[in-house]
Amino acid sequence: MKFSIERAALLKAVSQAQSVVERRNTIPILANVSIDAEGDTVSFRATDLDIEVLDRAPAMVERAGGTTVSAVTLHEIVRKLPDGAQVTLAEDGASGRLTVSAGRSNFSLATLPKEDFPVMASSEYSANFKAKADVLRRLFDKSKFAISTEETRYYLNGVYMHVADGEDGKVLRCVATDGHRLARIDAALPEGAADMPGVIVPRKTVGELRKLLDEDDAEIAVSVSETKVRFATKDITLTSKVIDGTFPDYTRVIPTGNTRRLEVDASDFAKAVDRVATVSSERSRAVKLQLDEDRLILSVNAPDSGAAEEELAVAYGDDRLEIGFNAKYLLEIASQVDRENAVFLFNSAGDPTLMREGNDTSAVYVVMPMRV
Known part of the structure; x- marks a missing residue:
């Protein structure tokens, strides 16, 4: 594998990946980002087994292939490279190391085989719809402050996204509560969302999702099943397990x-x-x-x-x-x-x-x- 990529594109992709990675884990490969180069695109995938983020970036691929390398180390290297630098990543099959070079800087990083990297099982999604980034941002931004941090009440450790009855018909609703305060935010129901099962989106996923929602006009493809939720833009796909529990009847409070x-x-x-x-x-x-x-x-x-x-x-x-x-x-x-x-x-x-x-x-x- 060998490819060249612009520093800004690489930094954006790697920073999204490394934030998903858990700093402390007992499985070494979970600290890594999986890199896959093919055609004129490089994919970066990271997971903590509950959330998976896949980021694609354009690159000049000389030799297709893939490997995995420490997400935090790669992020730190790219972050410290000068703006506008052209970065070349090359894997040496013989030594099993990844070389990162830009200008006069050269780094050699240990790798782990790509075949050992866990990929989240794909799910049959019962509802697929599109929503504007600013609509989803409002739903989650205005509700997330009320998410409970009490681990024993795990079913409150996220935002409950579901279809509900609003004043003028069905709405897409996000609710969060910790027992002391509650936030209930509504938006117009997107086409295709009517049959969506209600899901509790975990706190960490809500934080990662925020990074996908910066461009107001961007269309976000949302897919929901009983066990997973997926948010996708043109370049980034964020897949997450949902909290396995029943959200309480918030309407009573x-x-x-x-x-x-x-x-x-x-x-x-x-x-x-x-x-x-x-x-x-x-x-x-x-x-x-x-x-x-x-x-x-x-x-x-x-x-x-x-x-x-x-x-x-x-x-x-x-x-x-x-x-x-x-x-x-x-x-x-x-x-x-x-x-x-x-x-x-x-x-x-x-x-x-x-x-x-x-x-x-x-x-x-x-x-x-x-x-x-």
Whole structure:
């Protein structure tokens, strides 16, 4: 195998591959990226047995063939090469080593046979559809902050992607929750997605998927089965197992009877929460919201370190209310708002609070209060 490739194209392909690789693993070949050169394309494949990423890049292939080499080492080498460099990779069959050369730099790397590299079994996908990158990005970006990190509740360690009933018919919906807060984001149902089984996309996959969704107009081909999900662009294919579990009935925790309505500038609100939470040594310290006619007072009382209070002008016309929240959760939810105003709907100091962006119901957030 021997080919030449532009540094930028190689770096993009190898960086995607090395981020999938687990740093600590007991199977040496899983630390490697599989390289396959044929025609005028080179394929880079990496896996941790749960996720597999396949990246294709154009190259001048002199001699077809394949090998596997340490993903992290190759990435570090390419990252440190000068911009615009032409990189040549050649495998010496006799020594079993891969030579990486660019300009006056030469590296010789140990390899493992390509035949030993595990390839994720292909799956029969029951639903195949296309979606714009910006649509998928919004669905996952706005929901991923609520993914649970508690390993014992493994069925909450991802984003639940499924078809649901929206206000105007069927929608493609992503939901994430950790029991303290919940995010529910809707998008128009793409053609071909109606029969899609509901799947829980793991946290690591959501992070890797984000790298495919940078170009707004890019079309992403999505394939879903009961056990796997695949996202593909022209050059990159990301295949992942889904979490084998049942996502809880989240509709029961989304309040429908909250009538006390607070409208506030989302950016001002987030900055004020951040400021008053500064006196607290713990990020989880409760922030108290005191609501009165068109007035909101945010306060934190931390006996060890001090107290803080800030007043905001808001739109509120209901009964006086005092309610406490985890400052971190409030900040994360407020940062999801793209529009100017955030609307909070309260019931009482002990009930879940609903938040949305203005009158838009396609993105809904729920946060549990804290005792203050």
